Amino acid sequence: MLDRQHLTILRSVARYGSVTAAAGAMNLSQSAISHAIAKLEDRHRVKLWRRKGRRLEMTQAGQYLLELAERIVPELEHAETVLADMAKGRRGSLRIGMECHPCEQWLMHVVGPFLQAWPAVDLQMKTAFRFDGIAALQAHEIDMLVTPDPMALPDVTFTPVFDYELVIVLPADHPLVGRDRIQPDDLRDQTLYTVPVTPNRLDIFTRFLTPAGRRPAAHVGIESVDLMLQLVAAGRGVTVLPDWLVALQADRLPIVTRPIGGGLQKAINLGTRIEDHDIDYVAGFRLIAGQEFKRP
């Protein structure tokens, strides 16, 4: 079996010109190399070099294998450094999954510094999973989940990295603008725009309307945040968004925000598998996510 050792020996012998010198450089005995190559030569019935007085001369077969060795051995050596990097958490791939549409916007502020700090990490993002985000994380479909809705699980931890508040977004001339804060009953005859998911996955329902036994006059799913705001600005209805996200657009549109009840506090959480906690760049991402992001 043509083995890595054989190629390494060949390279060393070619470099140092003699078996003895090559053996010294490899911390082996001259005999070891002699035996190893003799066995290879026997196995394949091919001579690799011939004694040419005091120095050795590669045969055709020897030169062929030497070229192979010069190609392959460095590749293997490089692979070992890559493994070392992976082991130390300096290198790898980080596949980030997002469940909430606004999370995507937030994430864009974090990836820049991260990519600079961890140049050997291959960063990828996914927004569509076969099932939900947590399942994707557990199935190793992604390595990190960005979500505002953490869960208690044995093999996954969530750490909050960014606090924000969900607020009602109203047209500037809306009657409700007069109120300091919005109550569930206020939405009774409003059209509510949200991202297109079922109400049981929307905080405005689960934490505000449903506990109070109320529902909006209409509930319409909209894909794009921009479109939602346009619709609100046009007086077609109201919506619920993170405060900082609205703030980014507030000066360009005639819209106003009001707190939801006593205030609907949320936090963006980063979910990671516990088994990955000793990977440096995973911890690194959490660190940067918590430090670097500044509210716009």
Next chain:
Amino acid sequence: MLDRQHLTILRSVARYGSVTAAAGAMNLSQSAISHAIAKLEDRHRVKLWRRKGRRLEMTQAGQYLLELAERIVPELEHAETVLADMAKGRRGSLRIGMECHPCEQWLMHVVGPFLQAWPAVDLQMKTAFRFDGIAALQAHEIDMLVTPDPMALPDVTFTPVFDYELVIVLPADHPLVGRDRIQPDDLRDQTLYTVPVTPNRLDIFTRFLTPAGRRPAAHVGIESVDLMLQLVAAGRGVTVLPDWLVALQADRLPIVTRPIGGGLQKAINLGTRIEDHDIDYVAGFRLIAGQEFKRP
């Protein structure tokens, strides 16, 4: 040490989906693979796969090594078949050296069939050596020597592949044309054209003139056979060439040939190192050289 075995295992496991199946395919025990990979994982502190219920799933490091394996292992396997070809004498390089200028012409008739019969052999030709052809052969500068002058040597054999006769070439209107055969004394007042080497390497001297104590009126070295024949045809002198070589030009020039004394028989010989005699394509060249060439 990341070894070929590890890569082979990785490939097999990826292909068969389980360690047990991979072990079967490799004629190893499941335990052997388990041990081998466990050791590699310990050495580099990297997991290569994780149990995913009934099947295994490669980690990032595992996938990285798997890609490496898919590239490198086939290369090594190919190298082994190349070695086998070399061992069986089906593949290799054949560097042919020539000492006599006419040999080059002869050789051209042989290489075509040889290249067809031995497609994996890399054929090269050399006409200039650091010393003489035999030394080049012994120093592995060439693998075969084409020469009309064999020598008895312990490590080299010569086999004749083509018999020919050296003849005097005369202008058609030369006085000596009247003779059946030429005697040494006949050249006393002739200009003799030969290839530009010293007389002791020319048969016309060593085997004809010198033993008889004669020499031509003038001895002029000419590089090109064509030019030699032109000079003879023009009546400027005479020359000595293989009969078959003259026959190629005889119908286009006013020249005539006559035997030298009792006939100067020669043979083109192929010299090869004894150590190379079990290389098939070397024997193959000799065979084709003897069979294929037909006198023009």
Next chain:
DNA sequence: ATCAAACCATGAAGGAAATGCATAATGCTG
């Protein structure tokens, strides 16, 4: 020529490492 030095080949012996065997542990599946 002779001799010393450098170098490689080879056989025997010892030891480390890979492999196999038996068994425990794990995780699906019905």
Next chain:
DNA sequence: CAGCATTATGCATTTCCTTCATGGTTTGAT
């Protein structure tokens, strides 16, 4: 929860590698 399939692990064994010791070959100097 039982049963099946598969992997992990401890221990015994064998294989293979390495070293040691030695002899042979080439080179270069005396």
